[in-house]
Amino acid sequence: MSGRETERRIRFTLGDALRLGYEYIIRRKNRAIINIAAIALGIAFLSTLLMTDALYRAYALAGGDRLGVETYQYWLMFVALIVSVVGITNAMLIAVYERYREIGTMKCIGAMDRHILLLFLVESFIQGVVGGAAGYIIGLGAAILSTGFGIGFDVILFVPVTDSLGLLASSMVLSTILSVGATLYPAFRAAKLHPVEALSYEL
Amino acid sequence: MSFDTIIEMEDLARHYEMGGVTIKALDGVDIEIGRGEYVSIVGPSGSGKTTLFNMVGGLDRPTRGRVYIDGVDISKLDAYELAWLRCRKIGYIFQTFNLIPVLTAVENVALPTVFAGVPRNEGLKKAEKILTSVGLGERLHHRPLELSAGQQQRVAMARAMANDPAIILADEPTGNLDLNTGMEIIDLLHGLNKTQGMTLVAATHDLKMIKASDRIVWMRDGKIEKIERG
Numbered sequence: 041m042s043g044r045e046t047e048r049r050i051r052f053t054l055g056d057a058l059r060l061g062y063e064y065i066i067r068r069k070n071r072a073i074i075n076i077a078a079i080a081l082g083i084a085f086l087s088t089l090l091m092t093d094a095l096y097r098a099y100a101l102a103g104g105d106r107l108g109v110e111t112y113q114y115w116l117m118f119v120a121l122i123v124s125v126v127g128i129t130n131a132m133l134i135a136v137y138e139r140y141r142e143i144g145t146m147k148c149i150g151a152m153d154r155h156i157l158l159l160f161l162v163e164s165f166i167q168g169v170v171g172g173a174a175g176y177i178i179g180l181g182a183a184i185l186s187t188g189f190g191i192g193f194d195v196i197l198f199v200p201v202t203d204s205l206g207l208l209a210s211s212m213v214l215s216t217i218l219s220v221g222a223t224l225y226p227a228f229r230a231a232k233l234h235p236v237e238a239l240s241y242e243l
Numbered sequence: 244m245s246f247d248t249i250i251e252m253e254d255l256a257r258h259y260e261m262g263g264v265t266i267k268a269l270d271g272v273d274i275e276i277g278r279g280e281y282v283s284i285v286g287p288s289g290s291g292k293t294t295l296f297n298m299v300g301g302l303d304r305p306t307r308g309r310v311y312i313d314g315v316d317i318s319k320l321d322a323y324e325l326a327w328l329r330c331r332k333i334g335y336i337f338q339t340f341n342l343i344p345v346l347t348a349v350e351n352v353a354l355p356t357v358f359a360g361v362p363r364n365e366g367l368k369k370a371e372k373i374l375t376s377v378g379l380g381e382r383l384h385h386r387p388l389e390l391s392a393g394q395q396q397r398v399a400m401a402r403a404m405a406n407d408p409a410i411i412l413a414d415e416p417t418g419n420l421d422l423n424t425g426m427e428i429i430d431l432l433h434g435l436n437k438t439q440g441m442t443l444v445a446a447t448h449d450l451k452m453i454k455a456s457d458r459i460v461w462m463r464d465g466k467i468e469k470i471e472r473g
Contacts, residue, residue, distance in 0.1 A: 067386075146343075148329055149330060150331070150358030150359065
């Protein structure tokens, strides 16, 4: 049993983690939906503000009045993002407690600490991507509605395509970073669990 | 140590500190278990059965003494080697089954093969074969909660066998089952031991399991009280 030999034999690839993480999300929908909603709301707030600002600028360029987003609204957005990070950390910590026995069992059948870590991070990665896309769509709709009622629905003609695509990309990157970042601590706790402790845990 | 010894415990002890008091869950256990042997560990609760099980399974580290598996001192293994041991060499069966609830029966059984690096299709095919051999060929795609307790324990048995381990460790495998389903599990385990030569170490209260075994180790207060031939 040399180290190199065993290294070849214990394996848990990113593909395995993705498949298992996907099963966890699909078959435990409720918890995933809460996490996705938390991140989507924060991102929706962000994309509403940025999109509204882009629309105002496009409107001004087209000869309309120069309108702007208030500074305090950016502060609200910042707070909303922090709240979603805290919410996700909390939900993932509960998920770790719920899965104590499963984590212990996984360690009995060959999972190493890093595999458990990977599994939780992959799950939050998927939730971040979905939440980012959902939040962007909600935000885009909200921005069009709010500016539409203010300066008329002709505004749709001014939707800046490159800006909105850029915003989609940055929404998804930001939501993924926030979601994975919020899960780091819970995932690390799960990975470090001692198998005997995890197996004897009663919820 | 003779050639066909697979598990050897040497002055094995595990002490816990609890509220300033030292609890001696295991206190100097010496025993050798032969390859292909069926050993029952018997004793009142708190006698150290589960602690012994955890030590042999490489799930916990001893306070004193050694566990050798195939002549290798498992306290000397690094994280990789320990994971390999748990994955390939030992199959665990628990009183509470401990299946992964989001996975189907066949996915549960195939999970150890994922860690063993077996290609996915091959692992699933093997899982199907083992499940069929324990009589669950019709229940492959059911999830644990859709199965009866006896069926769940058979899935857990199939999972324990997935990587053809040399040793099966069973902690009260019939503890949560009624008489008949318990009997089925005992027959299956006994069959595995006899036909495939798997070494079986089972902590149990169940008289029927005890009767089927080659040797019975009676424990009390973290020590071996007596060893009987079955």
